[in-house]
Amino acid sequence: GKSGYDHFMLKEIHEQPRALRQCLRGRVSELDGDVTVPELGDIELERVHLVAAGTSYHAAVYGAQLLCDAGISAQAHYAHEYAISPPPIENATVVGVSQSGETADTLAATREARRLGAETLALTNTVGSTMARECDKAFYIRSGPEIGVAATKTFAGQQTALNLLAEAATPGAGDRDLVSALRDLPGNVQEILDESTAESVAEAYIDADSYFFIGRGLNFPVSLEGALKMKEISYEHAEGFAAGELKHGPLALVTANTPVFATVTGDGEYARKTIGNVKEVEARDAPVVAVTDGRSNVGRYADHVLDVPQTHPRVAAILANVQLQLVSYYTAAMLGRSIDKPRNLAKSVTVE
Numbered sequence: 001g002k003s004g005y006d007h008f009m010l011k012e013i014h015e016q017p018r019a020l021r022q023c024l025r026g027r028v029s030e031l032d033g034d035v036t037v038p039e040l041g042d043i044e045l046e047r048v049h050l051v052a053a054g055t056s057y058h059a060a061v062y063g064a065q066l067l068c069d070a071g072i073s074a075q076a077h078y079a080h081e082y083a084i085s086p087p088p089i090e091n092a093t094v095v096g097v098s099q100s101g102e103t104a105d106t107l108a109a110t111r112e113a114r115r116l117g118a119e120t121l122a123l124t125n126t127v128g129s130t131m132a133r134e135c136d137k138a139f140y141i142r143s144g145p146e147i148g149v150a151a152t153k154t155f156a157g158q159q160t161a162l163n164l165l166a167e168a169a170t171p172g173a174g175d176r177d178l179v180s181a182l183r184d185l186p187g188n189v190q191e192i193l194d195e196s197t198a199e200s201v202a203e204a205y206i207d208a209d210s211y212f213f214i215g216r217g218l219n220f221p222v223s224l225e226g227a228l229k230m231k232e233i234s235y236e237h238a239e240g241f242a243a244g245e246l247k248h249g250p251l252a253l254v255t256a257n258t259p260v261f262a263t264v265t266g267d268g269e270y271a272r273k274t275i276g277n278v279k280e281v282e283a284r285d286a287p288v289v290a291v292t293d294g295r296s297n298v299g300r301y302a303d304h305v306l307d308v309p310q311t312h313p314r315v316a317a318i319l320a321n322v323q324l325q326l327v328s329y330y331t332a333a334m335l336g337r338s339i340d341k342p343r344n345l346a347k348s349v350t351v352e
């Protein structure tokens with residue numbers, strides 16, 4: 001049942017601390033912080049193609065950045081495109097990212113990869129799923145069952161598992177700060193759930209014409225995911241952009257009635273440049289909601305701030321998404337939408 005929550009989606013958002021603890025359990029050494037994932041064996045990754053659809057594709061975009069940071073050539077691909085026309089695959093490990101492990105598009109991609117002789121890995125939530133059975137290896141995110149059509153806890157689980165994959169693939173090069181941030185992750189998510197003001201943000205913009213989400217680096221896939229969640233369950237128009245793309249077209253759509261959600265974590269180059277974009281949309285009278293860890297001064301330019309605890313940049317992108325999940329949820333709830341079963345959508349898309 002829904003354990004007292006109005007919807008499975010809200011229940012699953014609140015299950016994230018537990019789901020993430022499950023994902024990490026036994027995989028991060030208490031002693032030295034080494035990451036070991038027995039299912040992966042001594043995996044060596046030279047070149048990685050991550051194939052996925054929907055929310056899982058956004059996790060794949062996030063994961064590709066982590067692997068590239070670890071010195072592994074990695075790209076995220078839409079599975080439905082990849083299945084028809086894969087790029088050169090020599091020495092590639094093809095990682096199917098799929099909550100259900102049954103998505104026809106993603107299965108078509110991993111099957112094509114196998115046919116071409118690549119090593120395949122299923123990164124999935126569903127033990128014994130078709131993808132888990134067909135791929136050479138299966139790496140489970142352990143999020144528990146997800147009933148709501150909109151993926152929430154499983155996206156966070158995929159992001160977390162992709163961090164483990166990047167660490168496991170670079171033994172010896174382990175990032176201790178990351179490991180300790182991963183250990184703190186479930187508690188940090190809980191803090192957001194306990195203190196979020198997302199409901200009042202949703203209320204403030206309930207009459208918006210459109211919702212825009214911008215971010216750079218790891219916050220780019222978070223912005224794509226923020227927009228997808230908003231579309232799926234609220235039926236409102238929403239778009240996510242790499243913040244740098246804004247002035248190359250989408251800025252023409254920005255008005256006083258299109259709130260812009262800017263995810264800005266850290267205080268480096270990405271933050272500085274995204275703050276520049278925030279100023280551009282403000283000059284067009286757009287309201288700004290900053291999702292931020294407070295390390296930069298983006299809050300100064302924002303109409304609303306959604307806080308995330310300060311942590312490792314990779315983990316910050318997991319936390320920021322939780323705030324965006326809540327904004328979508330409360331927007332859809334106030335609009336009276338069918339949140340757990342949005343119109344026209346199915347939990348598992350088993351036709352191509």
Ligand code: F6R
Nearest residue numbers: 054055056098099100103150151
């Ligand atoms: C979004 C959503 C879909 C799925 C997509 C892939 O909330 O649920 O976009 O993410 O259909 O599904 P899986 O991950 O099962 O392959």
